[in-house]
Amino acid sequence: MSHHLVVRVIAKFLIPFIMLFGLYVQFHGDFGPGGGFQAGVIFASAFILYALVFGVETARKVVPDWVVRTGIALGGLIFGGTGIVSLLKGGNYLDYSALKADPVAGQHIGILVIELGVGITVASVMTAIFFAFAGRQRKG
Amino acid sequence: MAATIFMVVRLRNLFAVVMLGGIYSLLAAALLVVLDAVDVAFTEAAVGAGISTVLALGALSLTTSQEKEPSRRPLYTLAVLFVVSVTGAALIFGSLDMPLFGDPAAPIHGHVADTYLAEGQAATGVPNIVTAVLASYRGFDTLGEVMVIFTAGIGVLLAFASAQAGRKPDDEVGGGEDDE
Incomplete structure (x- = not known):
């Protein structure tokens, strides 16, 4: 699709806004609708749009495979690691109140961090699945 | 939504089926907004209408976009009809026990x-x-x-x-x- 000028220009124009919206949904999930799952998908859709317009190989140069694969594991580790941290601080597993002296502030931080973990994993998995599908050639 | 599902069942062109699936997800998202479930609607719109459609199209580009003709053997059709009717009847029977929509006394x-x-x-x-x-x-x-x-x-x-x-x-x- 790389020869369609209008599509290319519009996609270039849209991608930063899609990413910004993804970040907004990620970090504003406490106050409005949204959260890690939705933000991850929106963020991944920015990469998928890029790959659709400029080709999968170009997109692979922007986000190399090792970044995607690390992201898949990193998100889960952040989530599980938050639980371990609260365990070390004397609370139950995933009990965010133990993260800080003030339980409400601890809850707030815990929710932000695990949502970040969710977002990273979802975005990486969606990108990885799309790359896996689109990177294959049709059987002859 | 019923019209989309009917067309999905009838159509043999899988490209159109994928597109109708996306439309169905978007309608479901609109319905969830009406029900005040904005978070779920958001997920449905992003995942159901967005990513799933793109992935299904990716799968189509790897395989074929035309569905195979179904088998027309009468015994096979009868067996399928039987299984589908029994499952459907069981599901409807199960739904009879469910609380009414918006019932404040519902177990949930x-x-x-x-x-x-x-x-x-x-x-x-x-x-x-x-x-x-x-x-x-x-x-x-x-x-x-x-x-x-x-x-x-x-x-x-x-x-x-x-x-x-x-x-x-x-x-x-x-x-x-x-x-x-």
Whole structure:
């Protein structure tokens, strides 16, 4: 699709806004609708749009495979690691109140961090699945 | 929505079916907004109408966009009809016991929902109660969900990697010409 000028220009124009919206949904999930799952998908859709317009190989140069694969594991580790941290601080597993002296502030931080973990994993998995599908050639 | 489903069943062109699936998800998202479930609607619009459609199109580009003609053997059709009717009847029978829509006495309102709504904001400092329940009260559930997505991603990567590895020696020999 790389020869369609209008599509290319519009996609270039849209991608930063899609990413910004993804970040907004990620970090504003406490106050409005949204959260890690939705933000991850929106963020991944920015990469998928890029790959659709400029080709999968170009997109692979922007986000190399090792970044995607690390992201898949990193998100889960952040989530599980938050639980371990609260365990070390004397609370139950995933009990965010133990993260800080003030339980409400601890809850707030815990929710932000695990949502970040969710977002990273979802975005990486969606990108990885799309790359896996689109990177294959049709059987002859 | 019923019209989309009817067309999905009737159509043989899978490209149109995928597109109708996306439209169905968008309608479902609109319905969820009407029901005040904005978070779920958001997910449905992003995942159902967005990513699933793109992935299904990716799958179509790897396979074929035309569905096979169904088998017309009468015994087979009869068996399928029987299984579908029995399952459908069982599902409708099960739904008879369900509480009415919006019934305040429904079991779902009798357990922890009131506590969450009353104390959630004070306990977590998070105004969006859906996020509070999802991330804090149901932290283990959400961790499990993330692990499901993690497993799905690893599974797809492995499946495609092994398919690639299986094809590589074939390509080096000269791809498919050996068959003749």
